[in-house]
Amino acid sequence: MAKVTFREERCKGCGLCIQVCPKKIIRENQEKLNAKGYFPAEVVDMDKCIGCAFCATICPDCVITVEK
Numbered sequence: 001m002a003k004v005t006f007r008e009e010r011c012k013g014c015g016l017c018i019q020v021c022p023k024k025i026i027r028e029n030q031e032k033l034n035a036k037g038y039f040p041a042e043v044v045d046m047d048k049c050i051g052c053a054f055c056a057t058i059c060p061d062c063v064i065t066v067e068k
């Protein structure tokens with residue numbers, strides 16, 4: 001199973017990773033604000049992740065790391 005981690009403090013909430021995920025398992029965590037004042041992205045259902053790394057590739061701020 002793939003593992004996706006977010007350096008949350010760097011996320012600017014642009015939503016690109018949310019749009020590009022083919023499994024639609026990324027969302028904004030609206031229960032938490034990061035130091036920049038944004039809702040950071042997170043994976044809600046890691047079991048469904050296929051490890052494609054589209055999210056990591058599209059992120060302009062290098063927030064996301066995908067490990068297979």
Ligand code: SF4
Nearest residue numbers: 021049050052053055
């Ligand atoms: S690696 Fe692919 S399936 Fe997994 S969260 Fe990122 S975009 Fe979605």
Ligand code: SF4
Nearest residue numbers: 011012014015017059
């Ligand atoms: S693409 Fe990067 S900066 Fe944009 S919401 Fe996703 S993790 Fe945050």
